[in-house]
Amino acid sequence: MDLVEWWRTAVIYQIYPRSFADSDGDGVGDLPGITARLPHLADLGVDAVWLSPFYRSPMVDGGYDVADYRDVDPVFGTLADFDALLAEAHRLRLRVIVDIVPNHTSSSHPWFVSGLRDRYVFAPGRGDAPPNDWQSLFGGPAWTRMPDQSWYLHLFDPGQPDLNWDNPDVRDEFEDILRFWLDRGVDGFRVDVAHGLVKPDFSEISVFDQDGVHEIYRGWRKILDSYPGQRMAVAEVFDTEPARVARYVAADELHQAFNFDFLEAPWEPETLRRIIDASIAAAAQVGAPPTWVLSNHDRRRHVTRFGGGPAGQRRARAAALLMLGLPGSAYLYQGEELGLPEVLDLPAAARTDPQWLRSGGAELGRDGCRVPLPWEGDAPPFGFGPGGRSWLPMPPDWAGRTAAAQRADPDSMLNLYRAALRQRRPAAALTWLAAPDGVLRFETDGGLLVTANLGDSPHPLPARPLLASSPVDATLPPDTTVWLRAG
Structure with missing residues (x-):
């Protein structure tokens, strides 16, 4: 192992x-x-x-x-x-x-097709209204009415009835x-x-x-x-x-x-x-x-x-x-x-x-x-x-x-x-280092120094990088990240 x-x-x-x-x-x-x-x-x-x-x-x-x-x-x-x-x-x-x-x-799952309702979330409505006002993440009500007037829950599409995990x-x-x-x-x-x-x-x-x-x-x-x-x-x-x-x-x-x-x-x-x-x-x-x-x-x-x-x-x-x-x-x-x-x-x-x-x-x-x-x-x-x-x-x-x-x-x-x-050097922790405005700079316990310029201005580079996301010379341009050896 x-x-x-x-x-x-x-x-x-x-x-x-x-x-x-x-x-x-x-x-x-x-x-x-x-x-x-x-x-x-x-x-x-x-x-x-x-x-x-x-x-x-x-x-x-x-x-x-x-x-x-x-x-x-x-x-x-x-x-x-x-x-x-x-x-x-x-x-x-x-x-x-x-x-x-x-x-x-799926509503085509054998459980739903065969009417095993205790394995899904069914509830009575409020008159002609659904059981509550929950909305589907795909838009519209999260409830669909069955022919017997009961309602089933679907937090997504009506073709995706929610399971009853209390069962x-x-x-x-x-x-x-x-x-x-x-x-x-x-x-x-x-x-x-x-x-x-x-x-x-x-x-x-x-x-x-x-x-x-x-x-x-x-x-x-x-x-x-x-x-x-x-x-x-x-x-x-x-x-x-x-x-x-x-x-x-x-x-x-x-x-x-x-x-x-x-x-x-x-x-x-x-x-x-x-x-x-x-x-x-x-x-x-x-x-x-x-x-x-x-x-x-x-x-x-x-x-x-x-x-x-x-x-x-x-x-x-x-x-x-x-x-x-x-x-x-x-x-x-x-x-x-x-x-x-x-x-x-x-x-x-x-x-x-x-x-x-x-x-x-x-x-x-x-x-x-x-x-x-x-x-x-x-x-x-x-x-x-x-x-x-x-x-x-x-x-x-x-x-x-x-x-x-x-x-x-x-x-x-x-x-x-x-x-x-x-x-890439697998790591479990990082330490933030001082950096100019708009720049993120950290060192990992895997031995990598990462500097990312998210600002609008270039900044000096202290050393030649191991890897750069865009071409660099003596400066780190905007919208560019470089990897260097820590230390």
């Missing part, structure tokens, strides 16, 4: 299976496509991959509406394809984390699901909506982060610890204070939690330093590592969030070195190593996100960060699959952003990430 748990300093790469690589030409990414492209990730230098859901699903919410947690949806392949992916990943020394979706199932059958089922995938050899789980499982009294306004969830995760931790190989779980907990998030990663619960404060932070030094300090302090209280993330499948890509165009690219490069220099564990979202921006001009007919559909087009939704990856070639779909199509259209100007084009360019975003992951 390793002396240091691998997940404490790991860099984990998120794969959104529909959009990573297509093997059969239908325009939708799949498990064999992922398997064929795993060498890209091994060469990139990440430690593990996280797969968003690939289970049987009507795909109302991109697979986060699960109809069968123990099988692969035919659009993605078969269980044999999953086993082959896992074996190849392990051969390449990549660990594999899979999504688990315990807050809700022991639900708890037993998910513990069995965990064991099913652990027995197949997965290295861990990403827990979707981890703070949503236990519901409050219907009179309360706040729906999430109820104290009862922690008993559930203490049970899950016992299961994870019963398997060899340091199996782990990372919690999705959003809109929650760092001190509350830390409760999910206590020593007897889950191992990590995503850092949404960091993900959503503006490119502003004081705010970033405050978030970094709060995140490290909260995690340290329970002995957990902090985590860092810039983009994911639910948020606008950070190239666009940081301004788009050349300025957004420059800041994204600087943000990557800042993030990868921090102590703890980092999560990358597929395509960020290529500097992909958010696609904001997708045609309405191509959009499938329930956020877009339920808002009547008022919200663009998340399709723009889920556009398939460009691998090679001069025209869409850039080698995504053999059929010459992709389930979402790809911008023609991505020709210069393909993995093949960037691999040949020493100054590309891809090669910046490759160099950073080769030179």
Whole structure:
């Protein structure tokens, strides 16, 4: 057994299976496509991959509406394809984390179809009105009325009824699901909506982060610890204070939690330093590592969030070195190593996100960060699959952003990430150093000195850097991060 748990300093790469690589030409990414492209990730230098859901699903919410947690949806392949992916990943020394979706199932799940209502959250209405005023995160009421006039809860889409975690059958089922995938050899789980499982009294306004969830995760931790190989779980907990998030990663619960404060932070030094300090302090209280993330499948890509165009690219490069220099564990979202921006001009007919559909087009939704990856070639779909199509259209100007084009360019975003992951020094702590206004400078116990200029003026560089996000000479330009040897 390793002396240091691998997940404490790991860099984990998120794969959104529909959009990573297509093997059969239908325009939708799949498990064999992922398997064929795993060498890209091994060469990139990440430690593990996280797969968003690939289970049987009507795909109302991109697979986060699960109809069968123990099988692969035919659009993605078969269980044999999953086993082959896992074996190849392990051969390449990549660990594999899979999504688990315990807050809700699909309305096509056998439990819901057969009317096992005690396993879901049902309640009588207030006359013709729903039980309370809770709203769906996808817009509109969080309740849908059944023909018998009862109402069921769905904090997301009506096709995603919320489970009743007060029912022991639900708890037993998910513990069995965990064991099913652990027995197949997965290295861990990403827990979707981890703070949503236990519901409050219907009179309360706040729906999430109820104290009862922690008993559930203490049970899950016992299961994870019963398997060899340091199996782990990372919690999705959003809109929650760092001190509350830390409760999910206590020593007897889950191992990590995503850092949404960091993900959503503006490119502003004081705010970033405050978030970094709060995140490290909260995690340290329970002995957990902090985590860092810039983009994911639910948020606008950070190239666009940081301004788009050349300025957004420059800041994204600087943000990557800042993030990868921090102590703890980092999560990358597929395509960020290529500097992909958010696609904001997708045609309405191509959009499938329930956020877009339920808002009547008022919200663009998340399709723009889920556009398939460009691998090679001069025209869409850039080698995504053999059929010459992709389930979402790809911008023609991505020709210069393909993995093949960037691999040949020493100054590309891809090669910046490759160099950073080769030179990254895992660390558990940092010390802030004096710096001019607009500059963040810290030293880690891994021996790295990180200096990030988020201001408007250049500043002198004391030494030649090991790595720079943009060209430097004797000064550190704005929107640039450098790594130097500490001391």
